[in-house]
Amino acid sequence: MQDTPSNTPRERIAKLSRALDRIVDRRIKVMEVCGTHTVSIFRQGLRSLLPASLELVSGPGCPVCVTDQAEIDAAVSLARMEGITVATYGDMIKVPGSGTSLLEERSRGMDVRVVTSADQALSLARNCRDRTVVLIAVGFETTAPATASVILDARSEGLENFLVLDLHKSVPPALKALASDPLVKLDAFLLPGHVSVITGLTPYRFLPEEHGIACAVAGFEAEEIMIGLLETARQVKTGRLAVASLYSRAVRPEGNPAARAVIEKVFTYADAPWRGLGIIPSSGYVIREEFAQFDALKRLDIPLSAVPPPEGCLCGEVLRGLIEPPSCPLFGCECTPNHPVGPCMVSTEGSCAAFLKFHQGGDNPWED
Amino acid sequence: MCLAIPHRIISFIGSNRAIALAGAVETEIRTDLVPDAAVDDVVIVHAGFAIEKLRQEDGAELEKIWKEVTELAGYPE
Numbered sequence: 001m002q003d004t005p006s007n008t009p010r011e012r013i014a015k016l017s018r019a020l021d022r023i024v025d026r027r028i029k030v031m032e033v034c035g036t037h038t039v040s041i042f043r044q045g046l047r048s049l050l051p052a053s054l055e056l057v058s059g060p061g062c063p064v065c066v067t068d069q070a071e072i073d074a075a076v077s078l079a080r081m082e083g084i085t086v087a088t089y090g091d092m093i094k095v096p097g098s099g100t101s102l103l104e105e106r107s108r109g110m111d112v113r114v115v116t117s118a119d120q121a122l123s124l125a126r127n128c129r130d131r132t133v134v135l136i137a138v139g140f141e142t143t144a145p146a147t148a149s150v151i152l153d154a155r156s157e158g159l160e161n162f163l164v165l166d167l168h169k170s171v172p173p174a175l176k177a178l179a180s181d182p183l184v185k186l187d188a189f190l191l192p193g194h195v196s197v198i199t200g201l202t203p204y205r206f207l208p209e210e211h212g213i214a215c216a217v218a219g220f221e222a223e224e225i226m227i228g229l230l231e232t233a234r235q236v237k238t239g240r241l242a243v244a245s246l247y248s249r250a251v252r253p254e255g256n257p258a259a260r261a262v263i264e265k266v267f268t269y270a271d272a273p274w275r276g277l278g279i280i281p282s283s284g285y286v287i288r289e290e291f292a293q294f295d296a297l298k299r300l301d302i303p304l305s306a307v308p309p310p311e312g313c314l315c316g317e318v319l320r321g322l323i324e325p326p327s328c329p330l331f332g333c334e335c336t337p338n339h340p341v342g343p344c345m346v347s348t349e350g351s352c353a354a355f356l357k358f359h360q361g362g363d364n365p366w367e368d
Numbered sequence: 369m370c371l372a373i374p375h376r377i378i379s380f381i382g383s384n385r386a387i388a389l390a391g392a393v394e395t396e397i398r399t400d401l402v403p404d405a406a407v408d409d410v411v412i413v414h415a416g417f418a419i420e421k422l423r424q425e426d427g428a429e430l431e432k433i434w435k436e437v438t439e440l441a442g443y444p445e
Contacts, residue, residue, distance in 0.1 A: 022441035036371055089415070117416020119398055139415070142372065146417040149400050194372045197412065197420045230437050237440060246433070249423045250412055256420055259401040349371075 009223065016226040017049040023233045029055045029185060030232055031321050033175065034192035035062035035349025036220050042358035044222040054233065057321030058351040060174055060274060061192055063139045064091045065319060065343045065350045068273035069307045071167050072343075073097040075136045077302055078165060079105040079112050084300075085128060086112045087121035088136040091347045094340060098307050102136075118146040122153055125162035134163045134296050141198040144168040144285050145259040148266035151287070151294050163296040166287050169272055171195045172203040173283035177274075179211040184320055188214035188232035190225070193247050198263075200255025201243045208241035219247040266291055275309065275343065276316025315342035318351050325352040332356055372414035374422055377407050388413065 032038060038058045041047060047056060060066045076097040079086045086102060093102045093114060106112040111131070115121050118135055125133035137147040147164060154162045171192060178184050191204060196217045207213040214235035218228025224246065231244050245251050263285065272284025287295040296302065309316065313335070314328040325331050325344070335341035337353050344350035375388035375397060384400045388411065395413070399405045402418045411418035 019437050019441045023437065117398070119416050142414050142419060145401050145419070146398070146415050149398065149417065194412070194414060194419065197372075227433065231433050234433065234437050234440060244433070250420050252420075256401060258403055259419060262401065 012223055013049065013226060016223065016230060020049075020054065020226070020230055020233060021051045023230065023237055024051045024054050025237065027053045027055070028187040028233065028236050029057065029321070030188040030190055030229060031057050031059040031178065031184075031186050032190040033059040033061040033171065034190075034195070035065075035347065036193070037061065037190060037218070037225065038351055039349055039354050039358075040220050040222070041225060042354040044225075045358070046222060046225060047359075049226070050229070054229070056190075056229070057324075058318070058354075059178060059189075059321050060277060060319045062344070062347050062349040062351075063143070063169065064095060064347040065315065066169065066174070066274045066277070067092075067095070067138055067167055067343060068275050069098060069309050070273065070304055073099070073307060074297075074302045074304050075165055075167075076100055076102060076105060078134050078136075078296065078300070079110040081300065083131055084111070085124060085131045085133045086110070086136060087115045087124055087133055088112065089116070089138065090114045091349070092136055092138060095343050095346045096310070096340060098310075118143075118150040122150045122159070122162060125154070125159055126157075129161055132161045132163060134165055134300075136167070137164045138167045140169055140171050140192070140195050141259075141263070142194045144267065145198065145256075145262045148262040151266050151291055152262070154294055155291065160293075162294060163299055164287065164294050165296040165302070166267075166285065168267065168285035169274065170269070170283050170285060172199065172206075173280050174274060174277060175204070175207060177277055177280045177283075178320065179207055179213055181320065183322060186213055186321075187236050188216070190228050190232065191215055191217040191243070193217060193219055193250065196245070196247070196251045196255070198256050198259045200251070201245055201253045202255075204243045208235075208243060212241060214241050215243040217243070217245045217247050217251050219250070273306070274319075276319035310341050313342040315344045315352070318344050325355040328352070372412045372419060374410050375413045375418070377405060377409050377411060377418075379407060386418075388418075 121135040214232040216228040216231040267285035269282040270286040317323045340346040344352040375390045410422045
């Protein structure tokens with residue numbers, strides 16, 4: 001596998017593809033649960049290199065996509081409040097709520113700012129003392145420590161005009177829900193690389209041990225993903241199931257204890273709603289009572305009641321790997337990246353957006 | 369949202385902020401979550417925060433898997 005003139009990336013990918021062909025001797029279903037994997041797999045045309053008997057599906061790996069409709073409505077309602085500045089990551093701004101999106105509210109003159117870091121939201125609060133800045137905090141274990149860090153900063157600085165609409169979610173409970181779902185029927189997970197940087201490998205052990213599901217943490221390059229798939233196929237074939245890490249340059253078995261410590265300090269667990277998956281026990285990171293002064297849900301009167309997803313939208317089925325995006329009747333016609341109906345079409349990491357952008361019969365980069 | 373990009377730390381601003389370089393772009397990042405980060409370390413940055421140091425991969429893990437897989441597949445290449 002050395003990179004020599006006679007062993008180019010294309011040759012190595014071809015070799016991995018042939019190895020998969022030989023190893024997969026029954027139908028197996030593998031789910032990837034990381035938005036960056038989703039995009040990488042589609043962009044690099046990797047599905048075309050897989051044996052027909054290996055079904056690779058995209059799961060709930062995009063935090064924006066799994067954000068519940070009621071949570072999106074809550075974010076939009078915040079933008080309409082007097083004296084509120086909403087700070088949001090760019091992916092969230094176009095997600096349609098039941099009525100409008102944050103982008104539409106901004107076009108109506110509401111104060112909605114795009115930030116690329118929780119730290120920028122905190123700076124906004126420092127610099128706009130006459131307004132209350134609310135960070136729309138979505139994301140998994142990768143993003144939650146950043147939110148926790150700025151909450152700690154806000155407390156130590158005595159900032160009273162900084163709040164967080166905390167929508168953070170934890171990945172392992174969602175994998176448990178999928179593993180227990182009789183309709184999903186998975187043989188393997190390609191585990192998320194950057195979530196695992198924080199969690200380490202231990203939180204996934206229940207998957208091979210209790211559910212008989214093969215697991216591999218993989219990097220994001222084509223070759224790394226193919227090797228990850230090969231490892232899951234190897235585990236399935238041999239029956240020696242484990243949580244393998246093939247991304248050891250970033251993922252330590254114990255994860256990042258400093259990041260987990262800051263999460264533990266600020267958040268505790270509660271049941272949380274996931275689009276398509278329903279309420280998943282202990283899957284939400286909620287702000288501890290000690291930090292309630294920064295919790296937008298407690299400080300402001302925000303409606304947060306269950307609402308149905310948009311009519312006809314099958315994001316929920318897509319997120320469980322039950323259907324491919326084109327099986328949704330809205331895909332590519334009523335629902336497009338410019339006019340998304342469901343969140344899987346909004347985020348660049350969403351399965352529907354990635355499918356539409358990269359899976360329309362374009363050139364396969366691995367063929368001559 | 370899951371995107372994380374490797375940056376090389378150029379200098380520190382105080383104890384938990386640094387200037388880091390990705391390609392030709394310099395960015396201010398937070399280093400709270402990687403307390404032992406140092407100048408010249410390559411860190412993975414997600415949403416403005418370094419979340420881990422990138423290490424040199426020794427390749428042994430991949431070589432081991434590749435060896436087992438080629439045996440299973442029934443060919444040495």
